[in-house]
Amino acid sequence: VEVKGGGGSGSSPLRRATLKEVAAAVGVSPATVSNAYNRPDQLSPALRERVFEAARRLGYAGPDPVARGLRRGRAGAIGVLYADRLSYAFVDPAAVLFLRGISEAAEEAGLGLLLVSRASRSGSGDVEAVGNAAVDGFVVYSMPDGDPLVDAVLERRLPAVLVDQVSRGDAPLVGIDDEGAARSAAEHLLGLGHRRLGVVSLELTGEPRGGFVDAQRRRTATFLAARNRLAGYAAAFGAVGLVPSQVPVYECAVNTVEEGRAAGEALLALRGRPTAILAMSDMLALGAMEAARDAGLSVPDDLSVVGFDDVPEAARANPPLTTVHQPHERKGLAAGRLLVARLRGEEPELEALQTRLVVRGSAAPPGA
Amino acid sequence: VEVKGGGGSGSSPLRRATLKEVAAAVGVSPATVSNAYNRPDQLSPALRERVFEAARRLGYAGPDPVARGLRRGRAGAIGVLYADRLSYAFVDPAAVLFLRGISEAAEEAGLGLLLVSRASRSGSGDVEAVGNAAVDGFVVYSMPDGDPLVDAVLERRLPAVLVDQVSRGDAPLVGIDDEGAARSAAEHLLGLGHRRLGVVSLELTGEPRGGFVDAQRRRTATFLAARNRLAGYAAAFGAVGLVPSQVPVYECAVNTVEEGRAAGEALLALRGRPTAILAMSDMLALGAMEAARDAGLSVPDDLSVVGFDDVPEAARANPPLTTVHQPHERKGLAAGRLLVARLRGEEPELEALQTRLVVRGSAAPPGA
DNA sequence: CTGAAAGCGCTTACAG
DNA sequence: CTGAAAGCGCTTACAG
Numbered sequence: 001v002e003v004k005g006g007g008g009s010g011s012s013p014l015r016r017a018t019l020k021e022v023a024a025a026v027g028v029s030p031a032t033v034s035n036a037y038n039r040p041d042q043l044s045p046a047l048r049e050r051v052f053e054a055a056r057r058l059g060y061a062g063p064d065p066v067a068r069g070l071r072r073g074r075a076g077a078i079g080v081l082y083a084d085r086l087s088y089a090f091v092d093p094a095a096v097l098f099l100r101g102i103s104e105a106a107e108e109a110g111l112g113l114l115l116v117s118r119a120s121r122s123g124s125g126d127v128e129a130v131g132n133a134a135v136d137g138f139v140v141y142s143m144p145d146g147d148p149l150v151d152a153v154l155e156r157r158l159p160a161v162l163v164d165q166v167s168r169g170d171a172p173l174v175g176i177d178d179e180g181a182a183r184s185a186a187e188h189l190l191g192l193g194h195r196r197l198g199v200v201s202l203e204l205t206g207e208p209r210g211g212f213v214d215a216q217r218r219r220t221a222t223f224l225a226a227r228n229r230l231a232g233y234a235a236a237f238g239a240v241g242l243v244p245s246q247v248p249v250y251e252c253a254v255n256t257v258e259e260g261r262a263a264g265e266a267l268l269a270l271r272g273r274p275t276a277i278l279a280m281s282d283m284l285a286l287g288a289m290e291a292a293r294d295a296g297l298s299v300p301d302d303l304s305v306v307g308f309d310d311v312p313e314a315a316r317a318n319p320p321l322t323t324v325h326q327p328h329e330r331k332g333l334a335a336g337r338l339l340v341a342r343l344r345g346e347e348p349e350l351e352a353l354q355t356r357l358v359v360r361g362s363a364a365p366p367g368a
Numbered sequence: 369v370e371v372k373g374g375g376g377s378g379s380s381p382l383r384r385a386t387l388k389e390v391a392a393a394v395g396v397s398p399a400t401v402s403n404a405y406n407r408p409d410q411l412s413p414a415l416r417e418r419v420f421e422a423a424r425r426l427g428y429a430g431p432d433p434v435a436r437g438l439r440r441g442r443a444g445a446i447g448v449l450y451a452d453r454l455s456y457a458f459v460d461p462a463a464v465l466f467l468r469g470i471s472e473a474a475e476e477a478g479l480g481l482l483l484v485s486r487a488s489r490s491g492s493g494d495v496e497a498v499g500n501a502a503v504d505g506f507v508v509y510s511m512p513d514g515d516p517l518v519d520a521v522l523e524r525r526l527p528a529v530l531v532d533q534v535s536r537g538d539a540p541l542v543g544i545d546d547e548g549a550a551r552s553a554a555e556h557l558l559g560l561g562h563r564r565l566g567v568v569s570l571e572l573t574g575e576p577r578g579g580f581v582d583a584q585r586r587r588t589a590t591f592l593a594a595r596n597r598l599a600g601y602a603a604a605f606g607a608v609g610l611v612p613s614q615v616p617v618y619e620c621a622v623n624t625v626e627e628g629r630a631a632g633e634a635l636l637a638l639r640g641r642p643t644a645i646l647a648m649s650d651m652l653a654l655g656a657m658e659a660a661r662d663a664g665l666s667v668p669d670d671l672s673v674v675g676f677d678d679v680p681e682a683a684r685a686n687p688p689l690t691t692v693h694q695p696h697e698r699k700g701l702a703a704g705r706l707l708v709a710r711l712r713g714e715e716p717e718l719e720a721l722q723t724r725l726v727v728r729g730s731a732a733p734p735g736a
Numbered sequence: 737c738t739g740a741a742a743g744c745g746c747t748t749a750c751a752g
Numbered sequence: 753c754t755g756a757a758a759g760c761g762c763t764t765a766c767a768g
Contacts, residue, residue, distance in 0.1 A: 016525050018744095018745060018746085019745065019746060019747095020745075020746090028754075028755080029754070029755045029756075030745090030746075030747090030755090031747075031748080031754075031755060031756080032753090032754060032755075034746070034747055034748085035747095035753095035754085038747075042753075042754085043753060043754075044753065047753085047754090059523075059525055061499060061523045061524045061525060062499045063745080063746060063747085064438075064744095064745055064746070065443070065499070065500050065501060065502040065503075066434060066437045066438045066443050066502045066744090066745080066746090067438050067744070067745035067746040067747090067760090068745080068746055068747075069434045069437075069438075069502060069746095069760095070432075070434045070435050070437075070438045070744090070745080070746075070760050070761065070762085071745080071746045071747045071748085071759080071760050072746085072747070072748095072760080073760065075433070075434050075502065076500055076502060077482060077502065096464060103483065103485065107485075107497075110496070110497070110500070112482045112483070112484065112497065112500070112501055112502070113482065113483045114445060114480045114481065114482050114483075115471065115480070115481045115482075115483065116480065117471065117475075128478070129475075129478070129480065131429060131430045131433070132433050132444055132478070132480070133433060133480055134433040134434045134437060134443065134444060134445065134480070134502055135433075155427075155429045156429045157384050157427055157429060256680075257680075257684060290684070312624075312625075316625060316658070386760095386761060386762085387761065387762065387763095388761075388762090396738075396739085397738070397739045397740075398739090398761090398762075398763090399738070399739060399740080399763080399764085400737090400738060400739075402762070402763055402764085403737095403738085403763095406763075410737075410738085411737060411738075412737070415737085415738090431761080431762060431763085432760095432761055432762070434760090434761080434762090435744090435760070435761035435762040435763090436761080436762055436763075437744095437762095438744050438745065438746085438760090438761080438762075439743080439744050439761080439762045439763045439764080440744080440762085440763070440764095441744065
């Protein structure tokens with residue numbers, strides 16, 4: 001076995017040393033160096049020390065992860081695919097909490113976390129990113145129905161888990177009962193006596209539009225969670241004799257307080273001004289509350305607002321926001337662990353993710 | 369060349385096909401299949417179509433990223449190392465904005481983004497994670513001086529850029545003038561006439577402690593940005609004849625509104641109650657404002673507050689927060705592009721990152 | 737326009 | 753306790 005470079009002293013700043021070179025420097029086989037790193041019990045402590053010593057001297061930082069990955073047949077990372085949503089919404093506390101949950105699961109399993117998001121410009125660049133991702137599996141977070149990126153993930157034939165999303169192939173699903181949760185939010189308002197309501201909606205499709213939404217667009221919404229929440233609201237409306245299609249729905253193009261404020265303004269400017277607003281996220285709800293304040297309306301006296309998510313900001317709002325709690329971080333953890341289990345060939349049990357209405361101060365009877 | 373499995377119809381759900389198998393199915397060499405994916409100009413469109421057709425039939429999703437990475441000598445991803453901060457602070461808008469900037473840079477370069485954070489439990493698990501990260505380089509975000517994870521990154525001898533951090537080796541640095549920026553914040557308050565001040569500090573070391581900070585701890589702070597901001601405040605204090613060490617500093621263990629509130633409460637409970645508070649982040653400042661409100665104090669009439677960061681929440685606060693603006697997203701973008709340039713062997717020009725005081729409504733003369 | 741050959745850096749039974 | 757051998761899946765000059 002010949003070695004290039006060889007074992008001088010000092011560290012070569014440019015080329016990095018290889019395992020083979022370390023082996024040559026110590027005078028053992030590559031297998032032994034590999035064992036020093038991967039199977040300490042396979043060699044004497046003294047020899048192992050010599051190996052490490054040589055590695056240090058040569059500036060060898062341990063086996064190359066890419067080569068090891070190829071040899072072992074696994075990349076050592078899990079991929080997370082998310083829509084542009086998150087990109088903006090790296091500022092969306094809910095999405096961020098979710099990511100944190102996945103990250104815990106990855107950590108537990110000693111895996112890295114590779115982020116793949118849809119680039120702002122559409123195009124095939126992103127599909128390529130999915131193909132180029134050195135990962136052992138994917139968790140796909142809230143992509144619209146029929147998104148080509150999801151197809152790209154499925155085509156890789158790696159284990160995948162789908163979150164807040166329509167079922168595809170045999171990939172396991174993680175999510176909450178959005179319809180039931182939304183319904184409970186609406187029922188709360190209805191139970192308080194409200195009959196003039198407005199809805200502030202999240203993006204309905206991959207090409208979100210800000211503004212009021214017609215029946216056609218409601219039906220063709222491609223984000224599963226938004227579609228289900230709309231359905232849940234509608235079910236509650238119908239149950240008290242309201243015609244769901246008559247309840248105005250304002251779609252926000254991004255999930256931010258600013259957009260929620262715009263939605264609130266639009267809703268409050270309506271002829272039969274709503275006495276209550278259902279928002280599909282807390283960010284949007286907070287924005288609607290700001291709109292009310294700007295219009296000189298008091299929450300909850302003049303306007304009731306109910307959110308969705310129960311992010312930390314909700315409890316801190318003034319008044320504190322009544323909302324539907326959903327366990328974002330647990331959702332991420334569950335999705336991550338599910339994927340890890342799949343990678344190991346285990347069939348894990350699915351944890352049920354519960355939601356619950358959290359009644360705080362932002363909703364009251366109309367005209368109270 | 370023999371092929372296992374061979375080219376039947378239908379898709380094998382378990383084992384994924386290899387390039388070699390596709391080549392065998394088409395009756396060409398592996399090189400040609402590789403060219404079909406990587407160098408379309410190297411073969412006729414018709415043949416290329418036949419290759420893709422066979423790939424589709426066999427369920428081959430394109431060259432394996434890990435193998436390609438080994439062969440090409442690059443992993444195709446950049447690693448981001450951050451302290452636990454971000455883990456909590458996946459909820460820290462500033463950190464999240466920074467991440468978004470890096471993510472843009474990675475996208476531009478067609479690289480993935482691999483997250484490596486310090487696990488909550490200390491220990492060597494994280495050092496291993498650095499060693500196992502299949503990346504071409506690292507950007508290291510705001511780690512404390514002497515952190516072993518940074519050592520681990522440096523030992524990998526990959527290109528690295530350091531952000532908000534003390535210089536190490538020859539890695540380029542990205543950051544703002546924290547000292548000058550902090551000084552301008554303090555000078556604003558001093559200029560308004562305040563002489564009884566309090567400081568709400570970010571974590572000072574990797575082992576953050578909530579509570580008032582003594583001179584010893586101030587001197588031994590290991591987070592560069594916090595240390596520099598402390599110095600900037602002190603310089604401004606000294607310039608008007610205040611004794612810096614007499615100004616109370618309350619350290620927050622995490623960068624959240626809740627911690628800021630606790631700090632605010634502690635500061636407002638002091639014998640000579642401060643008339644103004646300097647917070648090292650907007651989140652902390654927002655918390656301090658809440659503490660004032662809880663104490664029945666009006667901002668800015670009874671208490672002035674100045675933040676740091678200028679996250680979107682700052683402008684939306686009530687009253688809007690006077691703060692130091694820093695370009696978080698641009699900082700991430702700059703760090704990412706710098707790393708990408710290094711990977712390509714280019715020597716990029718460093719963009720200066722400017723800060724500026726943004727005067728809004730949360731600071732006024734004392735007793736106004 | 738296409739193929740044969742070498743090799744990226746490592747790990748893993750297996751034999752000794 | 754240690755080593756020889758095979759090979760993970762691909763890409764890249766190079767020759768034809």
